[in-house]
Amino acid sequence: MINAAKGLTAAGHNVFLASKDRSEILAAAKDAGVKTRVFNIRWDLSPLNTVRIAKFLRNSGIDIVVCNLNKDVRVAGLAARMAGTPAVIARHGVQLCAIKWRHKLTLTHLTDGILTNTKTIKDAYSQYGWFEDNFVRVIYNGIEEKSSVQPYDFSEDFPGKKIVFSAGRLTEQKGFRHLIEAAAILGQKRDDTIFVIAGKGRLEGQLKKLVNTMGLDDKIHFLGFRENIDSYMTGCDLFVLPSLFEGMPNVVMEAMASGKAVVATDVNGARELMVNEETGIIVPQANPEALAESIGRLLDDDKLRFDFGQNGRKRVRDHFTVSRMIDQLEDYFSAMRNGRIGQ
Numbered sequence: 001m002i003n004a005a006k007g008l009t010a011a012g013h014n015v016f017l018a019s020k021d022r023s024e025i026l027a028a029a030k031d032a033g034v035k036t037r038v039f040n041i042r043w044d045l046s047p048l049n050t051v052r053i054a055k056f057l058r059n060s061g062i063d064i065v066v067c068n069l070n071k072d073v074r075v076a077g078l079a080a081r082m083a084g085t086p087a088v089i090a091r092h093g094v095q096l097c098a099i100k101w102r103h104k105l106t107l108t109h110l111t112d113g114i115l116t117n118t119k120t121i122k123d124a125y126s127q128y129g130w131f132e133d134n135f136v137r138v139i140y141n142g143i144e145e146k147s148s149v150q151p152y153d154f155s156e157d158f159p160g161k162k163i164v165f166s167a168g169r170l171t172e173q174k175g176f177r178h179l180i181e182a183a184a185i186l187g188q189k190r191d192d193t194i195f196v197i198a199g200k201g202r203l204e205g206q207l208k209k210l211v212n213t214m215g216l217d218d219k220i221h222f223l224g225f226r227e228n229i230d231s232y233m234t235g236c237d238l239f240v241l242p243s244l245f246e247g248m249p250n251v252v253m254e255a256m257a258s259g260k261a262v263v264a265t266d267v268n269g270a271r272e273l274m275v276n277e278e279t280g281i282i283v284p285q286a287n288p289e290a291l292a293e294s295i296g297r298l299l300d301d302d303k304l305r306f307d308f309g310q311n312g313r314k315r316v317r318d319h320f321t322v323s324r325m326i327d328q329l330e331d332y333f334s335a336m337r338n339g340r341i342g343q
Contacts, residue, residue, distance in 0.1 A: 001025065001068070001091075003142060005034040007326035016060070018053075018076075044074045053079035063337045066091050066115070070106070077110035087336035092116045094247035095124060095268070104130050112336060117141050117248040118269040137332055140272070141250055142325030143316060146257040151235035154196070161194045162299050165236035167229050167251055168243070170201030175242035175265065177210065181288035182242070184214050186296055193299060198223040198232060233258045238298055238305060243267050244285050253320055256280075256312030261305045263294045273320070279312035 001017065002025065009015045017029040018037040026036045037056065041049055053076050057065065065080040065088045067073045073090050080088045090096075090111045097103045097114075107114065107130070114136045116122055122136045154163045164183075168174040176197060183195045197220065204222070211220045226232065233239065239255035241264040248269035255262050256273070262280035264270045265287075276282045281298070283290035298305045 002029050002032050002034065003144070003322055004325065004329060005029060006032045007142075007322055008329065009034055011326060011330065013330075014060070016062075039076070041069075041071055041075045044071045046075045049075050050079045050082070054082040057083040057085050063087065064089065064333050067111070068093075070096055070103070073106050073110050077106065081110060086339075087112045087333075089336065090114045092121055092247070094245075095121050097125060097128075099128060104128075107131075113137060115139060115332070118272055120268040120272070121247065139325060139328045139332060140320055141248060141253065142322035143250070143253050143257050143320055144322055145317075146230060146234065146254070147259075147313075149230045149234045149258065152231040154194075154235050158194045160192070162192055162238070163236040164193060164195045164238050164240055164295060164299075165198070165232055166195070166240045166242065167198040167226075167232075168241075170197075170199050170204045170207055172203065173244055173246075174199075174201075175244045175286065176203070176207055178286055178288045178291060179240060179242040180207065180210055180214065180216065180220060182291035182295060183216055183219055185288060185292035187216065187219055189296070190299075193219070193295075195220045196223060196232065196236065197221070198226045198229050200225040230254070230258065233260060236260065238263065238295065240291065240295060241265060241267075241270070242291060246270070249273065253316060256309075257316045257320075259309040259313045261298055261308035262312065263291065263298065265291075273315075275311070275315065278308070279315055280308050 005015045005017045016035045016037050018039045019026050020040050021038045029036050039049055039053055057080060063086050065076055065085055067076050068091050077088045088111045090107060092114055097107060116136060116138055117140055119138050122138050125131060125136050166179055170176060186193055211217060233255055239260045239262050241249055241252050243265055246267040246269055252262055252264055252273050256279060264282055265285040266282050270282055274280050274282060281294040283294050
């Protein structure tokens with residue numbers, strides 16, 4: 001969202017990013033030079049916020065409102081209808097719409113379209129029978145060039161070791177338990193590998209306890225939250241995504257942009273980002289044995305790992321750049337504002 005807001009601002013548009021007070025995304029948006037506003041949307045119904053947002057939309061001459069969460073649609077989407085804003089778009093980076101009457105009611109009455117970053121979500125929504133063919137639009141996220149990033153020197157911390165890197169929230173969704181189990185399997189056959197995990201979350205204590213119980217304290221290291229993981233991504237030997245489900249796994253895109261081979265579970269978006277056996281290896285979810293086999297295979301084949309990394313970098317440059325995303329967003333927003341979508 002910040003990349004989109006920053007890119008659209010640079011293209012000459014009047015862009016605001018709104019969120020709760022003191023949220024991380026507002027701080028990051030300000031650092032990126034994006035104008036921000038505070039609207040504390042905490043519930044599905046918030047009459048005071050709806051009135052405040054409607055007033056802001058009218059006074060600022062807003063043409064497009066993009067709502068990220070279902071509660072945003074119900075509060076800000078209603079405000080946009082009150083303000084006469086030309087178009088309201090629901091952005092679904094993950095599958096937020098289930099077959100429930102309240103989702104159908106709000107999405108078909110308070111929005112003019114759904115913007116997603118994966119064909120998997122578009123295909124799922126097409127089965128509901130609620131939306132016209134052009135109601136859901138896929139625009140892939142874009143990522144900035146990573147070739148100038150200075151790699152973190154893992155050799156100072158782990159001399160002579162190969163580094164398998166992973167990053168994400170320490171929650172059940174991200175599947176780190178299965179990565180830990182894969183590390184245990186590999187540890188029975190080799191002692192040249194270190195697993196480094198960046199992120200924080202409610203399962204941190206449980207995962208660290210599991211590592212200790214399995215005797216892997218010298219094999220798996222938790223970095224905690226890192227504002228920027230680019231240097232770690234660039235410095236590792238291999239990136240692994242062990243998730244159980246995703247929308248579009250941007251962290252895989254970041255790894256590919258950094259020239260790294262990827263082992264990823266077969267979650268939403270993985271096959272749109274990756275080409276199996278060309279930019280990396282796609283394995284079944286919740287399968288530590290498959291993770292371990294593919295990780296070991298790539299660690300043992302330097303040329304294959306390098307080739308996959310270079311292929312991935314090229315694929316990102318060809319299909320997933322920020323400039324490409326901004327061009328497509330401009331076209332889409334213009335069509336939505338002028339009622340030309342699908343024409």
